[in-house]
Amino acid sequence: MKLHNRRTFIKKSAALGALAASGLLNSAPANSAWLAENFRPGKLDQTLRQLFKDAALNETDKITIKIPQIAENGAVVPITISSSLDAVQRIFILVEKNPVPLAAQFDLSPELLPFVSARIKMAETSDVIVIAQSNGAFYRAKERVKVTIGGCGG
Amino acid sequence: MSSIKIRSKRIDGNTQIRTLIAHPMEHGRNRDPMTNALIPAHFIQELIVKHNDKIVATCTMGASISKDPYFAFLLKGGEPGDKITISWVDNLGGQDVEEHLLK
Amino acid sequence: MLKNICSNKSVQTANRSKLAPCILCLVALLFFALPLQADPAQDQAQFRRHYRQLFPSLQLADYANGVYAIDPVARESWLAIEEFPPYEPAIEQGERLFNTPFNDGHRYADCLPGTAIAHEYPKWDKKKGEVITLAKAINDCRLAHHETALNDEKGDMASLLAFIAYRSRGKPIAISIPEDDPRALAAYQQGRDFYYLRRGQLNFACATCHVQNAGKFLRSDRLSPSLGHTASWPTYRLKWGETGTLHRRFIECLQQIKAQPLPAQSTEFRNLEYFLSFMSNGIPITGPSTRK
Numbered sequence: 001m002k003l004h005n006r007r008t009f010i011k012k013s014a015a016l017g018a019l020a021a022s023g024l025l026n027s028a029p030a031n032s033a034w035l036a037e038n039f040r041p042g043k044l045d046q047t048l049r050q051l052f053k054d055a056a057l058n059e060t061d062k063i064t065i066k067i068p069q070i071a072e073n074g075a076v077v078p079i080t081i082s083s084s085l086d087a088v089q090r091i092f093i094l095v096e097k098n099p100v101p102l103a104a105q106f107d108l109s110p111e112l113l114p115f116v117s118a119r120i121k122m123a124e125t126s127d128v129i130v131i132a133q134s135n136g137a138f139y140r141a142k143e144r145v146k147v148t149i150g151g152c153g154g
Numbered sequence: 155m156s157s158i159k160i161r162s163k164r165i166d167g168n169t170q171i172r173t174l175i176a177h178p179m180e181h182g183r184n185r186d187p188m189t190n191a192l193i194p195a196h197f198i199q200e201l202i203v204k205h206n207d208k209i210v211a212t213c214t215m216g217a218s219i220s221k222d223p224y225f226a227f228l229l230k231g232g233e234p235g236d237k238i239t240i241s242w243v244d245n246l247g248g249q250d251v252e253e254h255l256l257k
Numbered sequence: 258m259l260k261n262i263c264s265n266k267s268v269q270t271a272n273r274s275k276l277a278p279c280i281l282c283l284v285a286l287l288f289f290a291l292p293l294q295a296d297p298a299q300d301q302a303q304f305r306r307h308y309r310q311l312f313p314s315l316q317l318a319d320y321a322n323g324v325y326a327i328d329p330v331a332r333e334s335w336l337a338i339e340e341f342p343p344y345e346p347a348i349e350q351g352e353r354l355f356n357t358p359f360n361d362g363h364r365y366a367d368c369l370p371g372t373a374i375a376h377e378y379p380k381w382d383k384k385k386g387e388v389i390t391l392a393k394a395i396n397d398c399r400l401a402h403h404e405t406a407l408n409d410e411k412g413d414m415a416s417l418l419a420f421i422a423y424r425s426r427g428k429p430i431a432i433s434i435p436e437d438d439p440r441a442l443a444a445y446q447q448g449r450d451f452y453y454l455r456r457g458q459l460n461f462a463c464a465t466c467h468v469q470n471a472g473k474f475l476r477s478d479r480l481s482p483s484l485g486h487t488a489s490w491p492t493y494r495l496k497w498g499e500t501g502t503l504h505r506r507f508i509e510c511l512q513q514i515k516a517q518p519l520p521a522q523s524t525e526f527r528n529l530e531y532f533l534s535f536m537s538n539g540i541p542i543t544g545p546s547t548r549k
Contacts, residue, residue, distance in 0.1 A: 035199055039216035068334040070477070072549040073495035076220045078337035095218055099183070103218035108227075109210040113168060117226035119338070121181075121218050148477030159345065174341045178498075221498045222343045 039100055044129070047094065047101040052131075055138050060085070063130050063141035071122055074147040080117040083132050088114035090133035097126035122147045158240050158252035162232070169232030169256060171203065173240050174224050181217030196246055198223060204239040205229060232256050295446040297434055297535055304468075304536050308484045311472050320485025321543040327472055328479045335547060344419055344493040344545040347500040351420025354413055359402040365417075368398035375418075375425035376542050379531045381434065381441035388444050388527040391418060392502060396522070409521035410505035411497075418491045419500055422544030430488060430542065432535045448532030451525055452483075457516025463529075478549075487534045489546035500545060503530060 038050055048057070066080040081091055087110065093103040103120045114132065122128070122145060129142045157176040162169050175198070182195025195217060203211035211227055229238075234257055241251035308320070312327060319326040325335045355372070358364050370377075378391040389397070395417055396406040407414040434441050455462045463483065466475065471482040490503040497505075504521035507529065511518040519525050 035214065035216075039199075039214075066337075068330055068337075070330050072331050072334050075498065076338065076343075076495045078224075078334060078340075080226070080337070098218050100181070100216050100218055102216060104213060104215035107212040107214075109208075111205060111208075111210045111230055113228040113230060115226075115228040117172075117224070117337075117340075119220040119224045121179075121220050159341075161341065172341045174343065174345060176346050222346075224338075224341050224343075226340070 038102055038105075041099045042101065044094060044096045044101045051092065051102070052138060057131060057138045057140040060132075060139040060141060063132055063139060065128065065130050065141055065143045067128055067143050067145055069144075070146045070148060074122040074124070076119050077122050077128075077145060077147075078117070078119050079128065081115065081130050083114040083134075085114060085132055085134040085139060088132050088134050091116055092129075092131040092133075093118065093120060094129040094131070095120060095122050095126055096129065098123050156252045157250045158242070160238060160240055160252055160254035162238065162254060162256050164232070165228070167231065169229040169236075170226060171229055171238055171254075172224070172226045173203075174222065175201075175242060175250075176222055177242070177244065179217055179219055179221045179223060194246075196244060196248075198242045198244045201225065201240065201242045203227060204237075204241075205232075206237050207239070295442055295449060297442070297445055300449060301536055301538065304484060307468060308471065308482050312482070317539055318541055320482060320537070321488040321540050322546075323485060323489060323548065324479050324481040326485075327481070331479070331549070338547050342493070342545075342547050344491075344500050344547060347416045347419040347491070347493070347545060348423045349420075350413070351416035351418070351423075354417050355420055359399070359404050361402050363402045365395065365398055368401065369394060372421055372424040373428060375422045375544065376428040376430050377432070379432065379527060379534055381438065381444065381531075383435070383438050383441075386440055387524065388448075388531045390522065390527050390530055391421065392504070393522055393527065409502060410508070411499060411501045415491045415500040415502055418502060419545040422491065422542055425542045426544070427541050429539045430534055430537045432531070432538055434531075434535065444528045445531055445535060447525070448528035448530070451529045452532055457511065457514040459514040459516075461514045463510070483533060483536065485537050485540045487530060487537050488540045489543045489548070491544060492546050492548045495547070495549050 038047070042050075062084045064082045066082075067077065071077045079093065081093070083091075088108060090108065091106045091114070093105075094101045095103055098121070104118060106116050108114065108116070120128070125144075125146045125148075127142045127144050129140060131138055131140045133139075159174045161172045164170075177198055178196050179198065180193050180196040182192065184193045185191065186193055197217040198215060198219070201211075201213040201215070201223075202209055203213075210229065213225065215223075236256040238254045238256065239251065240254075241249065243249045305317075308315070315326055322332075322335075325332040355365050375391060378394065379388045381387075382389045392409050392414055395414065396409070399406055407417075434445050436442075452463045455465070466480045467483040467486070470480050473480055487503065490506075491500050492503075492506070493500045494506075502521065504526050507526050508518040508521060
């Protein structure tokens with residue numbers, strides 16, 4: 001069972017070699033140059049271009065984003081992502097209006113289902129965009145979340 | 155004292171792995187209320203999840219992840235006695251690791 | 258919304274619709290020169306009647322979850338966070354602290370009547386002649402054994418309270434006002450008076466938001482009812498990013514209405530907690546909790 005998975009994993013890694021060369025795949029732990037590039041403050045569009053170059057980000061209904069419509073507190077917004085896309089290798093979470101739009105990137109082995117939960121910070125009302133990489137192609141979905149000012153000033 | 159807590163539970167033949175980590179996840183733009191000095195950025199940059207010593211998830215993140223980060227994953231299958239290892243590294247070189255055995 | 262609050266007449270009772278008959282009652286009482294003695298049981302019944310009218314579908318136990326019992330969107334967010342609540346490290350830290358002996362060899366267990374005790378506090382202490390909250394009991398224990406007092410708002414105190422609350426979960430709040438000591442009733446009454454007195458630049462009483470306007474929106478926040486307020490402490494407030502105490506929240510509330518804050522565990526706050534806890538008798542402890 002494990003051997004099969006490893007072989008599959010290695011095959012996939014080889015196939016993704018081209019992408020690795022393009023700088024999208026990061027197998028080195030805490031590659032500081034890559035981190036500095038993609039977790040830099042900037043607008044959403046800039047960040048998307050940086051991450052995906054000119055790859056198409058296909059709108060899909062096969063990504064489910066569970067997130068509250070109104071965030072109680074922008075500091076902690078729970079999000080759960082699942083997908084019925086085939087062989088999801090990566091999930092990206094971006095927050096449109098955050099100073100650093102990229103919140104996180106999850107590289108998932110085939111041993112994991114296409115599912116992840118996290119708690120994210122949101123600076124203000126904005127879109128939360130989820131991008132999934134499936135068989136080398138990219139798919140996107142989004143949800144709008146309202147971030148409100150508290151009652152007595154917090 | 156580990157900063158990492160790990161929980162697991164079986165759901166429909168799969169294993170949900172949840173983790174809660176004690177970490178300030180400071181983005182570096184906050185000011186100390188007493189001194190008004192900028193609080194330096196201090197956040198986890200990479201989190202690795204292993205199943206029986208094999209990496210199953212590599213998570214790279216910035217300070218847009220909430221303080222005391224929480225993550226959940228769904229492992230296909232999973233047997234009692236399987237080992238889950240979660241480790242993190244932050245931007246200041248801090249790190250921690252924790253193990254959890256599936257029941 | 259703010260207009261409604263500003264035009265509100267200052268009254269001792271929270272139930273505006275009963276204003277006219279209450280004035281008559283007051284006049285009648287004054288005429289017969291009877292002292293205005295607090296009647297906690299009556300206060301409690303009136304308190305609950307008010308909220309039953311506001312929230313007819315809620316059971317008593319539901320009030321322990323505060324705003325999450327009445328705001329479905331906030332509730333969804335809260336439940337997601339309860340999957341792995343951020344107060345868990347505080348519970349573990351609290352257990353460690355509880356089991357660590359003092360330098361003189363004594364332990365918290367020597368002072369406190371167990372660990373599943375959160376529902377019985379605050380208590381009236383006849384010997385000391387004051388209301389003892391759980392936090393005060395903890396610090397009194399420390400001082401008696403030559404340890405320094407803990408900060409009453411956060412840190413180790415919050416952790417100890419989290420551990421004890423966790424052990425007490427599900428136990429119905431059971432506060433008593435002993436009849437053999439009139440000072441206990443006086444302390445309850447002071448707490449009650451504090452709760453209903455308007456104060457600060459915004460001239461709000463606790464009752465203004467949490468009784469008269471419970472369930473309504475103050476900007477984007479839905480105001481929680483005071484019934485059940487003491488059941489869920491200590492709390493990991495998302496705003497604080499850590500676990501903090503009820504008195505820390507009292508201080509914050511006073512600051513938010515631009516009133517002079519009082520120190521945590523001051524007599525006023527302990528009496529206020531006595532009043533609020535008595536109002537919530539029967540509601541199960543749900544602390545520690547997460548709140549925004």
